[in-house]
Amino acid sequence: MDLSQHLVAFQVIVPLLSAPLALLLRPRGLAWAATTAAAALSFAISLAILQQVLSGQEIYYEMGSWAAPYGIALAVDAFSGLMTIIVSGAALAALLVARQSVDKQIEAERQPLFYSAWLLVMAGLLGIVVSADAFNIFVFMEISSLASYILIAGGPDRWALPAVFKYLIMGTIGATFYLIGVGLIYMMTGTLNLADMADRVSQVTELKPILVAAGFITVGMALKAAVFPLHVWLPNAYTYAPHAVTVFLAACGTKVALYVLLRFDFVVFQPNLAGHEIQFGYFLMPLALLAILIASGVAVFENNLKRLLAYSSVAQIGYILLGASFVNMAGMSAGIMHFFNHALAKGTLFIAVAALAMRMPGLNLSELAGAGRRMPVTMGVFVVGALSLIGVPGTAGFTSKWLLISASLAQGTVGVALVVAILVSSLLAVIYIWRVIEAAYFSGPADSEQAVQEAPLQILIVAVTAAAANIYFGLNASLPLTLAEQSASALLVTAP
Amino acid sequence: MELLGYYNYWVFAIVLMVGFYAVIAKANLIKKLIGLSIFQSAVFLMYITMDKVEGGTAPIIQAGVTDQIYSNPLPQVLILTAIVVGVSTTALGLAIVVRIHETYGTIEEDEIMDMD
Numbered sequence: 001m002d003l004s005q006h007l008v009a010f011q012v013i014v015p016l017l018s019a020p021l022a023l024l025l026r027p028r029g030l031a032w033a034a035t036t037a038a039a040a041l042s043f044a045i046s047l048a049i050l051q052q053v054l055s056g057q058e059i060y061y062e063m064g065s066w067a068a069p070y071g072i073a074l075a076v077d078a079f080s081g082l083m084t085i086i087v088s089g090a091a092l093a094a095l096l097v098a099r100q101s102v103d104k105q106i107e108a109e110r111q112p113l114f115y116s117a118w119l120l121v122m123a124g125l126l127g128i129v130v131s132a133d134a135f136n137i138f139v140f141m142e143i144s145s146l147a148s149y150i151l152i153a154g155g156p157d158r159w160a161l162p163a164v165f166k167y168l169i170m171g172t173i174g175a176t177f178y179l180i181g182v183g184l185i186y187m188m189t190g191t192l193n194l195a196d197m198a199d200r201v202s203q204v205t206e207l208k209p210i211l212v213a214a215g216f217i218t219v220g221m222a223l224k225a226a227v228f229p230l231h232v233w234l235p236n237a238y239t240y241a242p243h244a245v246t247v248f249l250a251a252c253g254t255k256v257a258l259y260v261l262l263r264f265d266f267v268v269f270q271p272n273l274a275g276h277e278i279q280f281g282y283f284l285m286p287l288a289l290l291a292i293l294i295a296s297g298v299a300v301f302e303n304n305l306k307r308l309l310a311y312s313s314v315a316q317i318g319y320i321l322l323g324a325s326f327v328n329m330a331g332m333s334a335g336i337m338h339f340f341n342h343a344l345a346k347g348t349l350f351i352a353v354a355a356l357a358m359r360m361p362g363l364n365l366s367e368l369a370g371a372g373r374r375m376p377v378t379m380g381v382f383v384v385g386a387l388s389l390i391g392v393p394g395t396a397g398f399t400s401k402w403l404l405i406s407a408s409l410a411q412g413t414v415g416v417a418l419v420v421a422i423l424v425s426s427l428l429a430v431i432y433i434w435r436v437i438e439a440a441y442f443s444g445p446a447d448s449e450q451a452v453q454e455a456p457l458q459i460l461i462v463a464v465t466a467a468a469a470n471i472y473f474g475l476n477a478s479l480p481l482t483l484a485e486q487s488a489s490a491l492l493v494t495a496p
Numbered sequence: 497m498e499l500l501g502y503y504n505y506w507v508f509a510i511v512l513m514v515g516f517y518a519v520i521a522k523a524n525l526i527k528k529l530i531g532l533s534i535f536q537s538a539v540f541l542m543y544i545t546m547d548k549v550e551g552g553t554a555p556i557i558q559a560g561v562t563d564q565i566y567s568n569p570l571p572q573v574l575i576l577t578a579i580v581v582g583v584s585t586t587a588l589g590l591a592i593v594v595r596i597h598e599t600y601g602t603i604e605e606d607e608i609m610d611m612d
């Protein structure tokens with residue numbers, strides 16, 4: 001038996017089976033250690049899978065050797081390979097930060113439960129991205145969502161509870177919409193396998209139910225992905241979640257829903273519905289534009305650092321969608337590239353936030369006074385992450401923004417307006433980041449009264465590594481770029 | 497007549513909207529969850545309706561019977577999974593409502609908003 005064939009199954013099985021294990025590890029710190037080991041193993045597996053994908057291998061795995069369309073298949077191409085790296089990498093980085101941060105925020109006796117839910121979120125998200133079966137995607141989506149409600153509800157503030165209730169309601173509506181869409185397609189085609197679906201829809205004569213399904217699935221996933229104006233659950237959920245959870249979810253939570261949206265729209269609907277690319281573009285481009293402008297504008301007026309960054313996430317989702325809404329190679333690869341770069345930038349920023357929260361009295365901008373002198377390394381990392389978020393040359397954020405701007409310019413007159421919107425939003429980003437910098441470096445007590453009091457070493461090491469990754473991928477973007485281009489060309493095979 | 501033939505689908509759409517309305521319009525968190533359950537039940541109805549084959553019977557293979565028409569069992573299996581998901585969602589939602597009641601002393605959304 002060759003183990004490397006089964007790697008893709010282990011990608012899901014490792015976190016899924018570690019979850020009950022973590023629950024049993026009551027002694028202090030053990031649950032964390034087991035969870036981190038599982039996440040590290042997952043990350044290693046996803047790197048091995050990525051290696052196979054990059055060497056041009058198609059990974060197609062039939063669970064229990066039952067052939068599709070009867071069996072359930074797992075499939076990994078460049079897009080899902082990229083997503084597994086983002087999810088398992090974000091989970092691992094967030095866990096390394098989590099040990100001290102979670103110790104501070106969650107009582108010791110509840111930590112095994114917390115880490116168990118964490119592993120379930122991981123298993124769910126990884127399951128979504130490797131699955132080739134529409135109903136399996138739904139089940140994994142609900143596993144990850146239910147577990148992430150638990151993680152967010154673990155936040156120490158009482159405001160976490162109404163925030164998570166709202167998220168639960170909206171998330172469930174999104175998933176139910178998806179379920180309706182899948183049901184309508186199953187009704188017309190009799191299959192749940194994505195590739196098989198695309199084939200069989202082309203033989204369907206009455207396309208109205210498929211069109212309705214496209215609407216339900218797109219809106220449902222837009223809800224889960226916090227596409228403007230369906231983002232209202234996101235700012236509070238991110239703000240009141242435990243800091244380590246925010247690192248994890250902000251880096252990959254909404255992106256997995258966007259992944260499902262793109263996969264469904266371009267694998268199943270695009271080849272079969274006439275004018276689908278026009279509807280897709282006209283529906284999502286205005287929403288993306290509004291997200292980019294309004295969410296950035298709101299972020300300027302926010303006083304809580306986490307909420308400010310959460311609104312910035314809504315704007316960044318807008319960038320990804322804007323690229324996708326062009327439905328061409330340049331735009332789509334820019335959007336998919338931004339999956340990776342935004343995960344990197346926002347992950348770094350929230351790691352810095354978790355580090356700040358270890359020492360500073362609170363996360364309101366006024367409470368961050370003097371953070372630059374008290375925690376110089378942490379604030380240094382924050383600044384690098386922020387530069388990457390804004391899109392300064394030499395950081396990861398620059399590469400995808402540059403691709404996005406050149407893709408927009410190719411759109412003609414509309415494109416110029418889009419570029420203006422992107423630039424305005426970037427300027428707004430400069431303003432809201434500047435407010436943080438100003439609070440941290442230019443206000444607060446004088447130098448002499450401040451002793452340097454850095455975050456714990458473990459968090460600092462993760463933070464500095466994340467910042468270094470932002471710069472590395474800013475200077476050498478070939479890996480994410482190759483993956484993004486391969487994904488885009490695979491998605492756009494049937495687009496005009 | 498054709499409209500009446502789609503009876504189940506009409507019920508699906510109406511029940512779906514009833515649930516959706518309750519989720520949006522009610523301020524009481526328990527009522528919102530009830531609405532959410534109704535909303536999900538409508539989808540169960542849709543799946544169960546579509547597996548019915550006219551003249552079909554339960555899909556049990558019997559010796560000697562070869563020309564029997566069977567209903568499609570797959571949607572029922574699928575929706576069984578979705579029902580489990582729905583139950584877990586409701587349970588988790590209720591657990592959150594209990595904790596909201598413990599910390600805020602109320603489960604009316606507007607009163608909670610007034611407090612913060």
